[in-house]
Structures are given as C-alpha cells and as structure tokens.
Amino acid sequence: MNRMSPRPPIRRLRLLVLGLALALGLAATARAATPPPADVEPPTLEVRTSDHGDYDRLVFDWPASVDYTAEQQGTRVTVIFAQPARIDLHALRNSLPSDVTALSADTGGHSTTLVLAVPAGAHLRHFVSGTKVVLDVMRTPEEPAQPAKAQAQSGKGASPAAAESK
Secondary structure, X not given: OOOOOOOXXXXXXHHXXXXXXXXXXXXXXXXXXXXXXXXXXXXXXXXXXXXXXXXXXXXXXXXXXXXXXXXXXXXXXXXXXXXXXXXXXXXXXXXXXXXXXXEEEEEEOOEEEEEEEOOOOOEEEEEEEOOEEEEEEEOOOOOOXXXXXXXXXXXXXXXXXXXHHO
C-alpha cells in the first residue's frame, strides 16, 4: 500500500508565512514605484530676498534638498529646479529690488522654471546651503566716489586729476 504522508504542520506553516511575506513585499514595492497622483498640488515655495550692498540675494526654502541648474544669458537668468513647486510671482515681484524683475515662474511635470531679468553688467552666483538654493545677483562695482576731503580741497569745477596733484 502506497500511502502518502501528509506534510507536517510546521512545514505548511513555514510555506504560508513565506508566501505571505513575499506577497506583502511585492505590494510594498509596487506602492513605492507608483508616482504620486497628478492631482496632488506641489508645495508653495518660500522665497526670501535681501540687499547685501554689492549684491541682492534670493533664497529658495525647499522642504528637502533639490537639484537645480542656473544659467545666465545677458540680462536673463533661468533657474530650473528638479522638483515641482509653486512660486508666488506677485509676492516675489514685490520683494525684488527695482532693477531685478521676475518674468515668469512655471511648474510643468516634474520641474519648476523661474526666469529673472537682471541689470546689464550683473552676474549670477549660486550655491546650495542645506535645503536652500541661494542666488546672488552681483553688481559690477561702480567707480568709487571721491572722499569728501578731496572734493573740498579741489574747489569748484576742478577735475579729480587736478585734485590729486595738489
């Protein structure tokens, strides 16, 4: 008589646990690989501006670190962030100095593009500080003003060269 013995209960339990773990692992992997729904609003990005004398600083406060590119072509600066975010263009325009203009801020797909107009002769410096992206609009230094003492010694209508020769 050929009798098949039933599997021992422990072996069946192991197979059941292993199968369940495999199913849960596959479900978790599928959820992690699924992109967020399209109807999720991107975060609103806080942008702070400040005047540092020779340059103006824009600080973009991201909730987490973000990749970006910044390119200047003449008086136009284009910054592309590798994450979608909303930038309050009206608030940004009100906080910028009069010679820097926010032309556009667009969120498309998986990125955010900001375009600024900067003064002729200005150049861009940019870097990351933690989760912040910092843009400095550097101005070309103007000719230094003559000290008041030299102006007083030179008299009315004298040229700077004449004042230096005295």
